[in-house]
Amino acid sequence: MNFLGTIKGKHMTTNSFTGAEMVVKALAAMKIKYIFGYPGGTVLDIYDAIFQQSEFEHILVRHEQAATHMADGYSRATGEVGVVLATSGPGATNCITGIATAYMDSIPMVVLSGQVPTNLIGDDAFQETDIVGCSRPVVKHSFNCRSVEDIPNTISKAFYIAKSGRPGPVVVELPKDILMPHNKGEFHIETDVQLRSYNPTEKGHPKQIRKAVKAISSAKKLVVYSGGGIVLADAAELLTELVETLNAPCTNTLMGLGGLSGTHKNFIGMLGMHGSVEANKAMANADVILALGARFDDRVTNNVKKFCPNATIIHVDIDPTSISKTINAHIPVVGLIDIVLQQLLDELIETDYQIDQKANDSWWQQINQWRAVNSVGYTQGEGKIKPQRVIEAMYKITNGEAYVCSDVGQHQMFAAQYYPFAKPRQWINSGGLGTMGFGLPAAMGVKLAFPDSHVICITGDGSIQMNIQELSTCSQYNLPVVIISLNNRSLGMVRQWQDMIYGGRHASSYMESLPDFVKLAESYGHVGMQINHLEELDDKLTEAFNIKNRLVFVDVLVDELEHVYPMQIRLGAIDDMWVRKGEKA
Amino acid sequence: MRRILAILLENEPGSLSRIVGLFSQRAFNIESLTVAPTEDASLSRITIATSGDDRVLEQIVKQVNKLIDVIKITDLTERSHIERELLLIKVLAMNEKSRTEVKRITDIFRGSIVDIGKQIYTVQLTGNAEKLNAFIETMGNETEIIESVRSGCVGIARGEKALRV
Ligand SMILES: Cc1ncc(C[n+]2csc(CCOP(=O)(O)OP(=O)(O)O)c2C)c(N)n1
Numbered sequence: 188m189n190f191l192g193t194i195k196g197k198h199m200t201t202n203s204f205t206g207a208e209m210v211v212k213a214l215a216a217m218k219i220k221y222i223f224g225y226p227g228g229t230v231l232d233i234y235d236a237i238f239q240q241s242e243f244e245h246i247l248v249r250h251e252q253a254a255t256h257m258a259d260g261y262s263r264a265t266g267e268v269g270v271v272l273a274t275s276g277p278g279a280t281n282c283i284t285g286i287a288t289a290y291m292d293s294i295p296m297v298v299l300s301g302q303v304p305t306n307l308i309g310d311d312a313f314q315e316t317d318i319v320g321c322s323r324p325v326v327k328h329s330f331n332c333r334s335v336e337d338i339p340n341t342i343s344k345a346f347y348i349a350k351s352g353r354p355g356p357v358v359v360e361l362p363k364d365i366l367m368p369h370n371k372g373e374f375h376i377e378t379d380v381q382l383r384s385y386n387p388t389e390k391g392h393p394k395q396i397r398k399a400v401k402a403i404s405s406a407k408k409l410v411v412y413s414g415g416g417i418v419l420a421d422a423a424e425l426l427t428e429l430v431e432t433l434n435a436p437c438t439n440t441l442m443g444l445g446g447l448s449g450t451h452k453n454f455i456g457m458l459g460m461h462g463s464v465e466a467n468k469a470m471a472n473a474d475v476i477l478a479l480g481a482r483f484d485d486r487v488t489n490n491v492k493k494f495c496p497n498a499t500i501i502h503v504d505i506d507p508t509s510i511s512k513t514i515n516a517h518i519p520v521v522g523l524i525d526i527v528l529q530q531l532l533d534e535l536i537e538t539d540y541q542i543d544q545k546a547n548d549s550w551w552q553q554i555n556q557w558r559a560v561n562s563v564g565y566t567q568g569e570g571k572i573k574p575q576r577v578i579e580a581m582y583k584i585t586n587g588e589a590y591v592c593s594d595v596g597q598h599q600m601f602a603a604q605y606y607p608f609a610k611p612r613q614w615i616n617s618g619g620l621g622t623m624g625f626g627l628p629a630a631m632g633v634k635l636a637f638p639d640s641h642v643i644c645i646t647g648d649g650s651i652q653m654n655i656q657e658l659s660t661c662s663q664y665n666l667p668v669v670i671i672s673l674n675n676r677s678l679g680m681v682r683q684w685q686d687m688i689y690g691g692r693h694a695s696s697y698m699e700s701l702p703d704f705v706k707l708a709e710s711y712g713h714v715g716m717q718i719n720h721l722e723e724l725d726d727k728l729t730e731a732f733n734i735k736n737r738l739v740f741v742d743v744l745v746d747e748l749e750h751v752y753p754m755q756i757r758l759g760a761i762d763d764m765w766v767r768k769g770e771k772a
Numbered sequence: 773m774r775r776i777l778a779i780l781l782e783n784e785p786g787s788l789s790r791i792v793g794l795f796s797q798r799a800f801n802i803e804s805l806t807v808a809p810t811e812d813a814s815l816s817r818i819t820i821a822t823s824g825d826d827r828v829l830e831q832i833v834k835q836v837n838k839l840i841d842v843i844k845i846t847d848l849t850e851r852s853h854i855e856r857e858l859l860l861i862k863v864l865a866m867n868e869k870s871r872t873e874v875k876r877i878t879d880i881f882r883g884s885i886v887d888i889g890k891q892i893y894t895v896q897l898t899g900n901a902e903k904l905n906a907f908i909e910t911m912g913n914e915t916e917i918i919e920s921v922r923s924g925c926v927g928i929a930r931g932e933k934a935l936r937v
């Protein structure tokens with residue numbers, strides 16, 4: 188980018204720096220490559236310091252919420268900490284949704300927020316909000332930085348906290364007076380952070396590991412239920428090894444997709460509200476459930492009172508609060524998932540584990556019967572394009588290798604169901620908070636990290652309009668993501684609930700006055716495309732993916748009456764499901 | 773069931789608000805909360821009296837522990853412990869009879885009269901919550917209570933067990 192300069196040698200003779208320079212030096216020491224942000228009064232000193240360096244690049248978004256999602260997407264794809272810079276007041280409050288999104292999905296993120304000068308704090312000064320207070324319920328931790336000298340170590344602590352243990356977002360508030368030129372201090376940074384009050388457990392307790400393996404070894408109907416923890420810990424290979432060693436059926440949560448390859452023979456699909464019948468049935472009938480980095484979310488369990496009554500539950504998680512929060516765990520194991528997986532594998536060897544062939548065969552026989560229902564299925568027919576058909580085409584054209592970043596709604600569930608992810612970090616979506624508007628900026632963050640890969644934003648006519656302004660950022664930084672909008676002219680997921688639960692009364696679920704998305708994309712300098720007929724779907728999609736250096740917005744007009752199936756029946760057990768309209772599992 | 777939790781945490785800006793916020797965010801109950809720095813000024817100690825079933829209690833302890841600032845938390849009610857609360861109470865002592873009554877009740881409860889006005893006595897009493905409740909009730913039967921303030925309970929384990937860094 189042409190605005191980057193350098194300050195090489197400028198301050199090298201002395202160890203005296205302004206707070207703004209310290210922010211930049213500390214970020215460089217954290218080895219960040221990008222910071223996503225938007226300028227304003229209280230952070231102009233930081234912007235000035237960023238302008239004069241070349242260690243990392245600043246990406247200017249069009250709305251601070253998008254900065255947080257972009258940093259988030261970048262982090263989900265790379266595993267690195269996503270970094271955000273926002274001004275005080277409205278800039279900071281615009282970040283809240285993105286911080287909460289990262290918090291719910293345990294994404295490491297550091298948000299630097301400006302604040303009014305220290306002497307004005309509490310006076311309702313111009314653009315003052317208590318961002319530490321506002322964000323408190325949705326951060327892992329936060330810091331009020333109050334002196335120049337504190338800046339470097341506060342930033343290094345923030346990074347350490349964000350990425351260690353159960354990752355999460357950390358907010359650092361920086362009042363303007365400690366950033367300004369008149370206020371200088373010495374720069375010292377401790378990159379090896381030690382905190383007496385924070386020591387996340389790493390290894391699983393050996394006694395619990397032994398108990399877990401004992402339960403696994405005597406299981407006749409074992410299910411491995413794995414979640415986002417596997418993805419965050421890059422533990423997919425170990426998970427695969429374990430599943431193969433046990434020849435166990437394995438289901439992934441929405442957040443855990445790709446943890447075990449979607450095409451692996453032991454994969455029985457996603458579980459939960461829109462999971463496969465075989466996954467939910469296997470859970471309901473299991474005698475031992477091995478939960479790995481998953482948290483028994485209400486979108487998985489359905490009615491907790493009816494949840495898997497006959498199963499012994501082994502729950503491995505880095506966060507003790509996740510264990511026995513909604514579902515009581517019989518064998519809790521606290522530890523980093525990759526380390527615990529290795530411990531389990533070692534213990535299986537140690538105890539000379541052998542598969543109980545007879546039990547394993549009959550368990551798989553039962554599962555294959557459930558599978559035969561083909562609950563994740565649809566019929567295309569002659570008429571309108573089915574949304575599921577679009578995802579399948581997308582899968583074929585990209586060889587199953589694309590990064591798929593989703594918004595929230597029916598399209599999200601179709602993508603989760605019909606694009607079998609081979610690898611972790613390939614599927615990027617807001618699972619915990621369900622944030623419409625996440626998809627596009629997240630995809631931009633991914634594209635920045637992996638410019639040579641296919642990066643798809645799968646979205647809907649509702650969600651895309653929640654951060655549509657970022658099409659401008661895409662032009663500025665040349666981020667040629669492929670946007671595929673399953674345009675059903677409605678807030679489809681809302682309408683589905685209204686159809687199923689609210690007697691078909693479509694209160695505010697229509698998107699009247701939709702824009703012409705093709706022209707809209709073009710006005711930002713991108714390629715716009717509309718697909719209206721089934722016959723042209725494959726060719727036009729292929730064409731879209733062949734355009735390498737420009738963003739393509741593909742507006743696919745899909746059947747607006749399609750519902751997401753299967754679907755759990757409210758208040759029922761995990762496996763009480765509608766397979767199709769009026770047909771129970 | 774009523775529980776008394778003792779928390780040792782970093783004495784930093786915002787650390788108390790994180791505890792209080794956590795309780796309200798997760799709909800945990802706070803009966804009373806007291807906080808002050810310890811002999812090591814870098815540490816604060818909080819005592820929270822709360823209630824809930826075993827599952828709720830387990831979550832409270834885990835969630836508090838998860839806060840970055842928190843060094844340790846212990847449930848004092850799990851084993852034998854000492855619990856104290858301070859009460860300051862202003863009561864009407866208009867005539868000889870009520871003055872004698874106030875003095876008598878105060879003596880029985882081992883409290884002390886710490887201030888005397890023309891018509892009002894101020895009494896100080898320490899003890900556990902039950903004792904303070906009983907005292908307030910008895911006093912209220914004899915004379916009019918003008919004002920009262922309770923510190924909320926503090927607690928410490930009996931014997932060797934200690935909550936320290
Ligand atoms: C910010 C936000 N507001 C509201 C919702 C509730 N919500 C969930 S799905 C949905 C509809 C999404 O519509 P669209 O993006 O067109 O996707 P579709 O379901 O039609 O595929 C809504 C409103 C949400 N998840 N996020």
Ligand SMILES: [Mg+2]
Nearest residue numbers: 647648677679
């Ligand atoms: Mg829609």
